[in-house]
Amino acid sequence: xxxxxxxxxxxxxxxxxxxxxxxxxxxxHVSLFWYQQALGQGPEFLTYFQNEAQLDKxxxxxxxxxxxxxxxxxxxxxIQRTQQEDSAVYLxxxxxRTNLYEQYFGPGTRLTVT
Amino acid sequence: xxxxxxxxxxxxxxxxxxxxLKCNYSYSGSPELxxxxxxxxxxxxxxxxxxxxxxxxxxxxxxxxxxxxxxxxKPFAQEEDSAMYYCALNRGGSNYKLxxxxxxxxxxxP
Numbered sequence: 001x002x003x004x005x006x007x008x009x010x011x012x013x014x015x016x017x018x019x020x021x022x023x024x025x026x027x028x029h030v031s032l033f034w035y036q037q038a039l040g041q042g043p044e045f046l047t048y049f050q051n052e053a054q055l056d057k058x059x060x061x062x063x064x065x066x067x068x069x070x071x072x073x074x075x076x077x078x079i080q081r082t083q084q085e086d087s088a089v090y091l092x093x094x095x096x097r098t099n100l101y102e103q104y105f106g107p108g109t110r111l112t113v114t
Numbered sequence: 115x116x117x118x119x120x121x122x123x124x125x126x127x128x129x130x131x132x133x134x135l136k137c138n139y140s141y142s143g144s145p146e147l148x149x150x151x152x153x154x155x156x157x158x159x160x161x162x163x164x165x166x167x168x169x170x171x172x173x174x175x176x177x178x179x180x181x182x183x184x185x186x187x188k189p190f191a192q193e194e195d196s197a198m199y200y201c202a203l204n205r206g207g208s209n210y211k212l213x214x215x216x217x218x219x220x221x222x223x224p
Contacts, residue, residue, distance in 0.1 A: 003157070004157075031210065040123075042214030043200075043214050044214070045212065045213070048211070091158065095210075103212065107157050
């Protein structure tokens with residue numbers, strides 16, 4: 001079946017531009033996670049949604065980062081006024097409600113800020 | 115705060131040799147530990163978790179609370195095991211947040 005999909009797969013932005021990254025979770029998965037993975041690092045938690053509710057945004061590095069999931073399915077991670085330190089792979093994962101630990105990851109979006 | 119340490123960035127072994135990928139953690143409670151794997155050009159996926167105590171693709175991992183370790187082992191490495199391996203920790207209970215280590219790149223040579 002279809003897994004988690006993310007778009008675009010690659011994004012190059014000039015410093016100061018706004019970007020929007022999309023995540024389509026597995027159908028029926030109520031939990032959705034965003035992670036940031038810098039080069040040479042493991043994924044770092046950004047935010048968590050249960051359906052449309054953003055239950056945890058403690059990992060968002062600054063107020064330039066904003067995530068939404070208005071209808072409880074597709075999610076968008078928006079970064080305003082991008083900076084070079086935002087360059088990373090952004091991973092989305094979804095999970096069935098009954099098993100939050102087994103997170104199914106998307107392929108990621110590689111963001112490069114020049 | 116919890117932390118996961120994978121001391122080896124790179125690990126290279128020959129096919130048929132035993133392999134051990136190290137993972138140490140710091141957390142004062144009762145965590146749940148996981149190993150995730152990323153094969154070349156594929157997405158990150160769960161390999162195994164300590165609570166299930168199962169062997170996946172010949173890999174096992176035992177949680178040692180005394181040494182705060184969760185090393186991943188396989189007695190006879192195969193070339194298809196070459197991948198990036200990440201150890202991850204969850205604080206347990208209903209907590210959902212995963213803390214990942216930096217990963218170890220395993221290369222199994224023919």
